[in-house]
Amino acid sequence: MSELIDILSSAGLWAAVLRIATPLIFGTLGALLCERSGVLNLGIEGIMTFGAMAGWLAVFNGADLWTGVLIAAICGGIFGVLHSVLTVTLGLSQHVSGLGVTLFAASFSYYIFRLLVPVAGTPPTIEAFQPIAIPGLSDLPFLGAAFFTQTPPTYLAIILALVMAYILFKTPLGLAIRMTGENPHAAEAQGINPMVIRFGCIIVGSAMMAIGGAFLTLSAFNSFFPTMVQGRGWICIALVVFATWKPSRALLGALLFAFFDAFQFRLQTVLSGVVPYQLFLMIPYILSIAALAFMARRARVPQALMQPFRRGER
């Protein structure tokens, strides 16, 4: 029992929560934006992988860290265009298209990585983002070390969640996006082009997913290796449902989720030898499934989600 309290009261745990949450926040916000416009983007897992690879490779070849993030975002956007053409222009099954994008983006990133980075015993590394202490706030006892000594992308993720909440609910653009996800025909009748809105949301959303992936190689770790995304993309898709398609709740959901992840990681060391570590690693996936089951009927799903829009067809 005292061990539990030790874990909960260590600033390290809470710092880890924010760190673990960061890629989930980016990914969930990206998926949320796509779904608000009416398109499920299962390309997320592959796009995160590609973002992780592209960002890392850029920095490995001498670009600075922010340029790496930018390049990841651009690559994500390009995969967004691919997904848009399949699901919006052609109106194909969003499930299968998304899986296709994931398979392609993931295998393509491994191919490029293998092609450009020679095989070595230990994977090559880069200088990753360093934590930045926020002046003033980081001096607070406990809270400072826990929450205000993070790497810049983490701060960016939190700001992004707030910006997205504002855009979706307080601007005409956000209303246009929500209307497109609820009833694209109504949006069109009001002079909004649902195709353009969906393209835009998928491209920007995919860029966010890629940034989430890049965080893994540019901040959380300093190297790239295949399968490093480990289903985080699928967890983000579950988190969107859990967040009932609201950015502020997506932020909270990602943090809650990261809390369990960080907590189980520390519990592992305490209980090692007693309980197999794999049981702890299962927790995030099982939690996601539980969250889906809990929220699936409670949430108000965007009415046009997964329905292709064809002009003149109702």
Added chain:
Amino acid sequence: MRFERREQRTLFLVIAPPIIAIFAALFLSGLLIALAGAPIFEAYGNLIKGAFGSRLAITETLTRTVPLILTGLAAATAFRAKLWNIGGEGQLYIGAIAVAAISSQFLTGVPGIIQIPILLIGGAVSGMMLLLIPLWLRLRFSVDEVVTTLLLNFVAILFVSMLIDTVLKDPLAFGWPQSVPVDDEAMLPRLVSRSRLHIGLIIAIVLAVVTYFIQSRTVFGIRSRAVGLNATAANFAGVPLGRTLTIVAVVSGGFAGLAGAVEVMGVQSYVTTELSPGYGYSGIVVAMLANLNPIGVIFAALFIAAMFVGADSMSRAMEIPTYIADVTVALSLLCMLVAVFFTQYRIRK
């Protein structure tokens, strides 16, 4: 640009898409091979030689085809009823570990003629159980099974990892996390001597043909298609949605579990977390390339197996990463989606 639905689908429009898709994918991958600085035609020459160039190459390719036919059937049967089972990978692992467990713990020394059927059924049933969880969540709570089956893949592999690290760990494996091997009697007979090709190939092809027959000729076949095409109308016509989907899930999960069982009993004899190089996910591509037709699944699986085996030897010969096979497979899925679209719609001016 607008599209309108074609009224008629000629036979050409049914057969053409996979062929066009495969060539388009090979063309695009050719660009990537060129990016690696290798001559494209020589590279593909090596690939074909690697997949079909010798007796060994052919048997290796066919050995790889076996699990792909089974995971392909798993996806094809499920997708036909619009049950989005993306959990083939996890179901495969559960089927595999079940076989290792049952054979080593309970059936040691039991003659193959009895042991093998029990294990095949055991593997299939275990895979199927894993799919029944997401199905139940869908029927009970309306949870989209795409995400739950995907997430369960990770749970399943961690579960296998846990077992081969603890109760099923092979004490003779120098500390490597690998399961105890199945009993010698459990190994599937070889189909061709001095090769790894086993009778699993016959089993898989027979199952594909039987599936084709069931889908086109039986009440269940019509019902599962009806549920996939229009669940509301199927319900109105008295097709029991829950029961039909449950049978579909049993069949689909069973195929995936069987893939794992056959891979262990035919090739590996033990289970590691590297048993499958993504057979479960490739099965989705197999199913789509086959346009969900069970007979087509055999040929699509052969193509993908040839890609993987050929790419291995091509990569040894000419410094092209083996991942080129995964890229081609993914591209063929995307190209197939587009090709099928244009058999259903035409561009309207």
Added chain:
Amino acid sequence: MSETALELTGVSKKFGNNLANDDISLTLKKGEIIALLGENGAGKTTLMNILFGHYVPDSGHVTVMGKKLPPGKPRAAIAAGIGMVHQHFSLAPNLTVLENVMTGTQSIWSLFSNITAARQKLMTISKRFGLLVDPDARLGDLSVGEQQRVEILKALFNDAQILVLDEPTAVLTNIEAERMFSTLKDMARQGLSLIFISHKLDEVMATADRIMVLRGGKSVAERETSATNKAELAELMVGREVKRPVRDASMPGNCVLNASDWSMRADGVDRLKSVNFHMNEGEVLGIIGVSGNGQSALAQLLSGISKRSSGTLELFGEQVGNLTVSDTVKAGIARIPEDRNHEGVIGDMAIWENAILERLSEYSKNGLVDRKAGMAFADDIIANFDVRGATPTRRIAMLSGGNMQKLILGRNLMKPTKILLASQPARGLDEGAVAAVHERILDARRNGAAVLLISEDLDEVMALADRIQAIVGGRLSPPVDVKTANARMLGLMMAGEWNTPNSESNYAV
């Protein structure tokens, strides 16, 4: 008063080989109400979609207040002051009234929505025209009538000077419709110009200043309302004489179905509240009412696809529990579903598969489908029910609505039928197909089937039914005999007014 608000000049539009609009011209003056009258498929909706920029015309153009509109640009149409009120509302149930109205009204790149100003404007407009709604209510929580108000407010919010309404009363009760038309007239008095599309002669005569009749994509006549009458309009609209089936006097036999105190609750809503009705051999019972009042629940219960919460069912003199689909098929209950395309058929399956889908146990042996017998059955239906353009192996989606409906009728009525349940059987069909469907229903009645006809179309019910009950808010009125019924009485019934003491006596059977 006489300045021209809108002018359509020589508009034509072709879809494939179908000339949907053929050289149509129209002038609308300020403060005027024009009605566009025509049957389904006459080209009304196409014309309005061209006007609103959804479609690009092949030739011809639209002029608003003297300025030519660029074709195919909804935005330009809105900016020019055209507001469209769709038949199927273009609204989002999960957004609020204000959000629905505001969408697309501000520059999309502005950094904040001016919600206060928008709310102010909405309140002003809703007061001016008497269209009251709560701006912060979630749209999905409003009644159909209120949703239509929102649809109109949305157009007015865009400063529309010209309102186009596509069958505005299709989903309203008579009382709501009357209120709607007085609002429209008030709008015209205040200087707005209106076009409304309808195929109901009464409302056209009562509301419009001028009437344009469309038929087969052509404008066949234009009349001042004062200079025409219903008979002339009906003739112009149809352009030929159409025979409603003549029917024999009803000779009701035994009671085959008796439903008492049926209630049904689904998704937290009471769909049916203590409903009573019975059906006799050789008799048609018509259920009238505006859609969404419990018709679907009633049809589902009888079709065997949902369960009642309480109440008893007596079928052929025996008490039975909830029906399943196979019960209904075995008992000889023929079912025509409300929505052909979504419930009735599976578009991508072959015609023969659709024909036997609900009788698979009959057309199979040991789980194997008897393909030959299925094909023969489909051939029989095609021949006996005059299903055109059909062969058993063709995909059923290739059939027109009328032929699809004939196939659905056929797969039921080819077998001995004791009870026929028909939900909106003629909805969306052209006149010829309607007549064929009605003929079949009367045939079934003549052969002794008990028929339950659920329809929104009063004329249809009057033409076919022997007894009529109205369904409103999940309640069913007592039955009235069709011989004693008149339009006014049925209108009141559909508005739920059958319990008022002074009218009750009129409706006794």
